[in-house]
Amino acid sequence: MGPHNAQLYTVVFPIEEGKGGDRRLLLGLKKRGMGVGRWNGFGGKPEPGESLDACARRELEEECGLRTRRLQYVGVLLMSGTDCPDLTIFVYTARDLEGDVAESDEMRPRWFGEGEIPYDGCHPEARLWWPGMLGGERFVARFTFGRDGGVEHDIQPADDARLAELESLARP
Numbered sequence: 342m343g344p345h346n347a348q349l350y351t352v353v354f355p356i357e358e359g360k361g362g363d364r365r366l367l368l369g370l371k372k373r374g375m376g377v378g379r380w381n382g383f384g385g386k387p388e389p390g391e392s393l394d395a396c397a398r399r400e401l402e403e404e405c406g407l408r409t410r411r412l413q414y415v416g417v418l419l420m421s422g423t424d425c426p427d428l429t430i431f432v433y434t435a436r437d438l439e440g441d442v443a444e445s446d447e448m449r450p451r452w453f454g455e456g457e458i459p460y461d462g463c464h465p466e467a468r469l470w471w472p473g474m475l476g477g478e479r480f481v482a483r484f485t486f487g488r489d490g491g492v493e494h495d496i497q498p499a500d501d502a503r504l505a506e507l508e509s510l511a512r513p
């Protein structure tokens with residue numbers, strides 16, 4: 342199961358790093374559609390012919406008003422389940438941010454300190470990979486959702502070659 346036969350999405354996490362090494366993460370409370378009522382990064386589906394990088398930048402600006410001078414492709418989520426379509430989600434972090442944070446039709450943004458992330462209000466698997474992502478890990482994570490609401494997971498470190506291989510399968 343992979344990008345070639347799954348619905349493709351991007352998700353972007355804006356991060357600010359303070360001088361003392363403390364980090365803040367901008368999350369958005371989803372106001373409609375998939376994941377409504379949950380805190381998440383900013384993202385969505387690529388438009389026809391759009392690269393993943395361009396999609397990530399567009400969705401970031403549309404959903405929270407920010408642009409970035411440092412977008413980093415850090416991981417891939419391969420999601421499957423009995424009662425839902427397969428999803429492949431390309432994960433980015435965004436630093437060196439420009440613009441003003443603004444609420445959109447889709448997202449209500451809010452900054453959280455690393456120790457304040459509201460995991461109970463996020464997608465259930467978020468707590469399994471966000472701490473690693475915030476710590477700078479690059480990864481491929483496989484999640485399999487069961488009918489009982491449980492989720493099996495396998496999270497592996499990924500290098501440039503593995504991430505590029507997955508990205509190339511999604512190239513328009």
Ligand SMILES: COc1nc(N)nc2c1ncn2[C@H]1C[C@H](O)[C@@H](COP(=O)(O)OP(=O)(O)OP(=O)(O)O)O1
Pocket residue numbers: 350351352353374375376381382383384385386387420428430464467
């Ligand atoms: C199931 O678990 C998920 N976990 C996480 N962390 N993120 C997820 C999960 N499922 C979906 N997402 C992300 C992927 C995208 O960033 C959004 C959903 O995007 P959306 O459906 O809003 O896509 P758009 O292209 O913006 O859609 P419309 O323009 O049609 O509103 O959630």
